[in-house]
Amino acid sequence: MTFKAYAPGLAAVLALAACAETDAVTSASNIDPISLATAPAGAAPGTCWSKTVTPAVVETVSRKIQVQPAQVSTDGRVQAPPIYKTETRQEVVQPRRESWYEIICDADITPDFVSSVQRALEARGFYQGPITGQLDMRTRAAISRFQQSEGGDGKALSIETARKLGLITVAQPT
Numbered sequence: 001m002t003f004k005a006y007a008p009g010l011a012a013v014l015a016l017a018a019c020a021e022t023d024a025v026t027s028a029s030n031i032d033p034i035s036l037a038t039a040p041a042g043a044a045p046g047t048c049w050s051k052t053v054t055p056a057v058v059e060t061v062s063r064k065i066q067v068q069p070a071q072v073s074t075d076g077r078v079q080a081p082p083i084y085k086t087e088t089r090q091e092v093v094q095p096r097r098e099s100w101y102e103i104i105c106d107a108d109i110t111p112d113f114v115s116s117v118q119r120a121l122e123a124r125g126f127y128q129g130p131i132t133g134q135l136d137m138r139t140r141a142a143i144s145r146f147q148q149s150e151g152g153d154g155k156a157l158s159i160e161t162a163r164k165l166g167l168i169t170v171a172q173p174t
Contacts, residue, residue: 040100048105050156057094063087101152102159104168109135113167117157120165121146 039049064084071080104113111133118139121127126149127142144155146165152158162168 043100043102046105048103049100050103050154050158051098051100052154054094054097054099056092056096058090059093061089061091099153101154101156103154103156104159104162114139116167117143117162117165120167124165 039047040051043049063086065087066082067085068083070078070082073079114135115131115133117135118127118129118131118133121139121142122131124146126146127139129138140155143157143161147154147158147161150161150164152161159168
Protein backbone atom coordinates (compact mmCIF):
# COMPACT_ATOMS: atom_id res chain seq x y z
CA MET A 1 0.00 0.00 0.00
CA THR A 2 1.02 3.56 -0.55
CA PHE A 3 1.17 6.45 1.94
CA LYS A 4 -2.06 7.81 0.44
CA ALA A 5 -3.91 4.71 1.67
CA TYR A 6 -2.81 5.35 5.27
CA ALA A 7 -3.18 9.15 5.21
CA PRO A 8 -6.85 9.38 6.35
CA GLY A 9 -6.29 7.01 9.29
CA LEU A 10 -3.05 8.74 10.26
CA ALA A 11 -4.76 12.13 10.18
CA ALA A 12 -7.50 10.83 12.51
CA VAL A 13 -4.94 9.42 14.97
CA LEU A 14 -2.98 12.69 14.98
CA ALA A 15 -6.16 14.69 15.53
CA LEU A 16 -7.05 12.51 18.51
CA ALA A 17 -3.54 12.82 19.91
CA ALA A 18 -3.81 16.60 19.70
CA CYS A 19 -6.95 16.41 21.86
CA ALA A 20 -5.25 14.30 24.54
CA GLU A 21 -5.40 15.76 28.03
CA THR A 22 -2.17 17.15 29.42
CA ASP A 23 -1.32 17.18 33.11
CA ALA A 24 -1.11 20.97 33.56
CA VAL A 25 -4.34 22.82 32.90
CA THR A 26 -4.88 26.54 33.13
CA SER A 27 -8.38 26.81 31.75
CA ALA A 28 -11.54 26.30 33.79
CA SER A 29 -13.20 24.71 30.78
CA ASN A 30 -10.48 22.05 30.86
CA ILE A 31 -11.00 21.18 34.51
CA ASP A 32 -14.31 19.48 33.92
CA PRO A 33 -15.04 17.80 30.59
CA ILE A 34 -18.70 18.79 30.96
CA SER A 35 -17.86 22.49 31.39
CA LEU A 36 -19.49 24.39 28.59
CA ALA A 37 -19.37 27.85 27.10
CA THR A 38 -23.08 28.10 27.88
CA ALA A 39 -24.81 28.96 31.12
CA PRO A 40 -28.19 28.22 32.63
CA ALA A 41 -31.11 30.51 31.93
CA GLY A 42 -30.92 33.68 34.01
CA ALA A 43 -27.17 33.51 34.64
CA ALA A 44 -25.48 36.87 35.14
CA PRO A 45 -23.38 38.07 32.19
CA GLY A 46 -19.67 37.47 32.61
CA THR A 47 -20.11 34.46 34.91
CA CYS A 48 -18.78 30.99 34.15
CA TRP A 49 -20.74 27.80 34.66
CA SER A 50 -20.41 24.04 34.56
CA LYS A 51 -22.88 21.27 35.15
CA THR A 52 -23.04 17.77 36.44
CA VAL A 53 -25.26 15.21 34.80
CA THR A 54 -26.74 12.38 36.83
CA PRO A 55 -27.96 9.61 34.55
CA ALA A 56 -31.44 8.19 34.89
CA VAL A 57 -31.90 5.11 37.05
CA VAL A 58 -33.78 2.40 35.17
CA GLU A 59 -35.07 -0.83 36.70
CA THR A 60 -36.34 -3.94 35.00
CA VAL A 61 -39.67 -4.85 36.57
CA SER A 62 -41.44 -8.20 36.15
CA ARG A 63 -45.14 -8.53 36.92
CA LYS A 64 -47.54 -11.44 36.70
CA ILE A 65 -50.71 -10.58 34.82
CA GLN A 66 -53.77 -12.77 35.03
CA VAL A 67 -54.77 -13.95 31.58
CA GLN A 68 -57.62 -16.25 32.62
CA PRO A 69 -59.35 -16.36 36.02
CA ALA A 70 -59.71 -19.58 38.00
CA GLN A 71 -62.62 -21.80 37.05
CA VAL A 72 -64.68 -22.39 40.17
CA SER A 73 -67.61 -24.78 40.44
CA THR A 74 -70.90 -23.79 42.06
CA ASP A 75 -69.91 -25.55 45.26
CA GLY A 76 -66.72 -23.40 45.53
CA ARG A 77 -64.15 -25.96 44.42
CA VAL A 78 -61.45 -24.78 42.02
CA GLN A 79 -61.78 -26.72 38.79
CA ALA A 80 -58.84 -25.02 37.05
CA PRO A 81 -56.32 -22.58 38.55
CA PRO A 82 -55.95 -19.12 37.11
CA ILE A 83 -53.50 -18.65 34.25
CA TYR A 84 -50.86 -15.91 34.45
CA LYS A 85 -48.23 -14.57 32.11
CA THR A 86 -45.10 -12.71 33.16
CA GLU A 87 -44.60 -9.27 31.67
CA THR A 88 -41.18 -7.66 31.93
CA ARG A 89 -40.52 -4.01 31.18
CA GLN A 90 -38.14 -1.23 32.12
CA GLU A 91 -39.23 1.70 34.26
CA VAL A 92 -37.44 4.96 34.99
CA VAL A 93 -37.08 5.06 38.77
CA GLN A 94 -35.19 8.35 38.87
CA PRO A 95 -35.05 10.70 35.87
CA ARG A 96 -31.85 12.16 34.44
CA ARG A 97 -30.80 15.37 36.22
CA GLU A 98 -28.59 18.29 35.23
CA SER A 99 -27.25 20.50 38.01
CA TRP A 100 -25.61 23.80 37.08
CA TYR A 101 -23.02 25.43 39.34
CA GLU A 102 -20.97 28.60 38.99
CA ILE A 103 -17.23 28.07 38.54
CA ILE A 104 -14.07 30.14 38.56
CA CYS A 105 -13.58 31.68 35.10
CA ASP A 106 -10.59 30.86 32.89
CA ALA A 107 -9.04 34.31 33.31
CA ASP A 108 -8.92 33.85 37.10
CA ILE A 109 -7.12 30.50 37.02
CA THR A 110 -3.59 31.85 37.45
CA PRO A 111 -0.56 30.03 38.89
CA ASP A 112 -0.83 32.19 42.04
CA PHE A 113 -4.51 31.27 42.43
CA VAL A 114 -3.80 27.57 41.88
CA SER A 115 -1.01 27.73 44.48
CA SER A 116 -3.52 29.19 46.93
CA VAL A 117 -5.96 26.38 46.11
CA GLN A 118 -3.24 23.80 46.71
CA ARG A 119 -2.26 25.35 50.06
CA ALA A 120 -5.91 25.60 51.19
CA LEU A 121 -6.57 21.96 50.27
CA GLU A 122 -3.30 20.87 51.90
CA ALA A 123 -4.30 22.63 55.14
CA ARG A 124 -7.55 20.63 55.14
CA GLY A 125 -5.84 17.29 54.38
CA PHE A 126 -7.10 16.92 50.81
CA TYR A 127 -3.88 17.68 48.90
CA GLN A 128 -0.48 16.08 49.39
CA GLY A 129 2.23 17.21 47.06
CA PRO A 130 4.34 20.14 46.04
CA ILE A 131 2.82 23.60 45.70
CA THR A 132 3.42 24.06 41.97
CA GLY A 133 0.78 26.52 40.83
CA GLN A 134 -0.20 24.03 38.13
CA LEU A 135 -3.69 22.61 37.95
CA ASP A 136 -2.44 19.05 37.51
CA MET A 137 -4.22 15.73 38.02
CA ARG A 138 -3.33 15.64 41.73
CA THR A 139 -4.79 19.12 42.31
CA ARG A 140 -7.95 18.36 40.34
CA ALA A 141 -8.44 15.11 42.29
CA ALA A 142 -8.05 17.02 45.58
CA ILE A 143 -10.61 19.63 44.44
CA SER A 144 -13.04 16.86 43.52
CA ARG A 145 -12.56 15.05 46.86
CA PHE A 146 -13.07 18.29 48.82
CA GLN A 147 -16.20 19.21 46.87
CA GLN A 148 -17.62 15.70 47.37
CA SER A 149 -16.97 15.96 51.12
CA GLU A 150 -18.97 19.21 51.11
CA GLY A 151 -21.91 17.64 49.26
CA GLY A 152 -21.00 18.74 45.72
CA ASP A 153 -20.16 16.44 42.86
CA GLY A 154 -18.61 18.63 40.18
CA LYS A 155 -15.02 18.39 39.06
CA ALA A 156 -14.54 22.07 38.24
CA LEU A 157 -13.68 24.41 41.12
CA SER A 158 -16.97 26.02 42.06
CA ILE A 159 -17.39 29.54 43.39
CA GLU A 160 -18.98 28.04 46.52
CA THR A 161 -15.93 25.81 47.14
CA ALA A 162 -13.53 28.71 46.56
CA ARG A 163 -15.47 30.69 49.20
CA LYS A 164 -15.35 27.77 51.65
CA LEU A 165 -11.60 27.57 51.12
CA GLY A 166 -11.29 31.31 51.79
CA LEU A 167 -9.98 32.05 48.30
CA ILE A 168 -12.61 34.55 47.19
CA THR A 169 -14.84 36.89 49.10
CA VAL A 170 -18.56 36.64 49.44
CA ALA A 171 -20.24 39.21 47.21
CA GLN A 172 -21.97 41.93 49.21
CA PRO A 173 -25.49 42.96 48.14
CA THR A 174 -25.55 46.29 46.32
